[in-house]
Amino acid sequence: MKKKSIHDILPLELIHRIFLRVPAKHLARLSNNNDALQVRKVSPSFTLESPPHFEVLGSCRGFVLLHQPERFLVVWNPLTGSSKLISYSHIASGFKHKYGFGYDASQDDYLAVVPWQDKHGQDHFDCFSLRANSWIDFKDALPKPLGFNNWHSPGLFFNGAIHWVPSILNDYRDAILIFDLKERTFSMISVPEKLGRSSCIYSGLALLGGCLALYYRNIDSYKTEIWVMKEYKVHSSWTLYQISPTYDFRPLYLSIAMDLIGKRHTYDKSEFYIYNLREERLQRFKYLCFPGAFFEADAVYTESLLPLPSGIKDKDEKEEEKGM
Structure with a gap:
C-alpha cells in the first residue's frame, strides 16, 4: 500500500494556516539540515556565543544587527544561524554609534545605515546594501547639516523607512529625520x-x-x-x-x-x-x-526562518563550502 503524505490528508490551504500558527523555532526543527540551529562563527576570533563581545543595535524580520566595537557589524538570524559580517574600517574613526537597520522589499535587500561625522565635523550618511555587498554614500542627499552628535543612536525601522529623533528636543519643527529605503530619499516630520x-x-x-x-x-x-x-x-x-x-x-x-x-x-x-x-x-x-545593564538600543525580536537574500554568504561560510 502506498504511504500517504500529509498532502493526501489535508488541503494545502489548511496546512498553510497551521504552519502560520506554529512558532518559528518549532518549524526550524523540521529542517533536514542538522546544523540549522547551531551558532555559526562570524570571524576567526569572535563567535556569537560570546555576548560580551557584541552590542545589539536593532532587529528586523528575524535578523539582529550586532556591533563588535572598533571592528565590524554583523547581521545575524539567531534561529537559523545565518550571518553576514560587515566591515566599516573606512569610517572607524568617525563611527558615533548612530545607526539603523531595515528591509527594502522592492529589492529584497537588508540595509545597515550609519550616520557619522568626520574629523572636520562634516556629516556623512553611509548605507551598506547586503545584496550589493557594498557601502553607498548618501552625504549629498542629506537635507541639511544635522549635527549627528545630538541625535538619538538607534534608528527605528517602520513603514519601509528608518526614523531618528534628537536626544534633546529643542524645536518641534522637522524633529524626526526619515530615510526611505526604497526611494533612498530623506524627509522630515x-x-x-x-x-x-x-x-x-x-x-x-x-x-x-x-x-x-x-x-x-x-x-x-x-x-x-x-x-x-x-x-x-x-x-x-x-x-x-x-x-x-x-x-x-x-x-x-x-x-x-x-x-x-x-x-x-x-x-x-x-x-x-x-x-x-x-x-x-x-x-x-x-x-x-x-544588574548593571544599561543599553541605548532596545531591540524587539521576532523569530523567523527567513534567509539572507540569495547569493549573499559570509566569507568564512564560502571557504567552508570550498573545503568540502
Missing part, C-alpha cells in the same frame, strides 16, 4: 507643537500598536510622556499618554489590551514594567531585571 514649550530630554522612538511613537522625559512634570502618531505622517493624529510616577520609562510593546511593556534604568540595574493605559496602573515584573 514635526513632533507635537506642545513639545516646543516643554523641557524634553532623553527622547527616543518606538513602534507601539503598529504606530510610530515618540517618548521622552519631561523634567518639569517628572513624568515619561509618550506621543503616538495614530496615522502615519498626519500631524493632527499625535495622541499623548503619560506614565506616572515613572520618570525614565522606555516603551517596548503595546498590547491589544492597552498594556504597555517597557523598562526603566536605575544606577545599577534595568527593571521591566507593565503599564495599563486605560487604568493608569503600573506594575513591575518581580523577577525580571538585569
Whole structure:
C-alpha cells in the first residue's frame, strides 16, 4: 500500500494556516539540515556565543544587527544561524554609534545605515546594501547639516523607512529625520507643537500598536510622556499618554489590551514594567531585571526562518563550502 503524505490528508490551504500558527523555532526543527540551529562563527576570533563581545543595535524580520566595537557589524538570524559580517574600517574613526537597520522589499535587500561625522565635523550618511555587498554614500542627499552628535543612536525601522529623533528636543519643527529605503530619499516630520514649550530630554522612538511613537522625559512634570502618531505622517493624529510616577520609562510593546511593556534604568540595574493605559496602573515584573545593564538600543525580536537574500554568504561560510 502506498504511504500517504500529509498532502493526501489535508488541503494545502489548511496546512498553510497551521504552519502560520506554529512558532518559528518549532518549524526550524523540521529542517533536514542538522546544523540549522547551531551558532555559526562570524570571524576567526569572535563567535556569537560570546555576548560580551557584541552590542545589539536593532532587529528586523528575524535578523539582529550586532556591533563588535572598533571592528565590524554583523547581521545575524539567531534561529537559523545565518550571518553576514560587515566591515566599516573606512569610517572607524568617525563611527558615533548612530545607526539603523531595515528591509527594502522592492529589492529584497537588508540595509545597515550609519550616520557619522568626520574629523572636520562634516556629516556623512553611509548605507551598506547586503545584496550589493557594498557601502553607498548618501552625504549629498542629506537635507541639511544635522549635527549627528545630538541625535538619538538607534534608528527605528517602520513603514519601509528608518526614523531618528534628537536626544534633546529643542524645536518641534522637522524633529524626526526619515530615510526611505526604497526611494533612498530623506524627509522630515514635526513632533507635537506642545513639545516646543516643554523641557524634553532623553527622547527616543518606538513602534507601539503598529504606530510610530515618540517618548521622552519631561523634567518639569517628572513624568515619561509618550506621543503616538495614530496615522502615519498626519500631524493632527499625535495622541499623548503619560506614565506616572515613572520618570525614565522606555516603551517596548503595546498590547491589544492597552498594556504597555517597557523598562526603566536605575544606577545599577534595568527593571521591566507593565503599564495599563486605560487604568493608569503600573506594575513591575518581580523577577525580571538585569544588574548593571544599561543599553541605548532596545531591540524587539521576532523569530523567523527567513534567509539572507540569495547569493549573499559570509566569507568564512564560502571557504567552508570550498573545503568540502
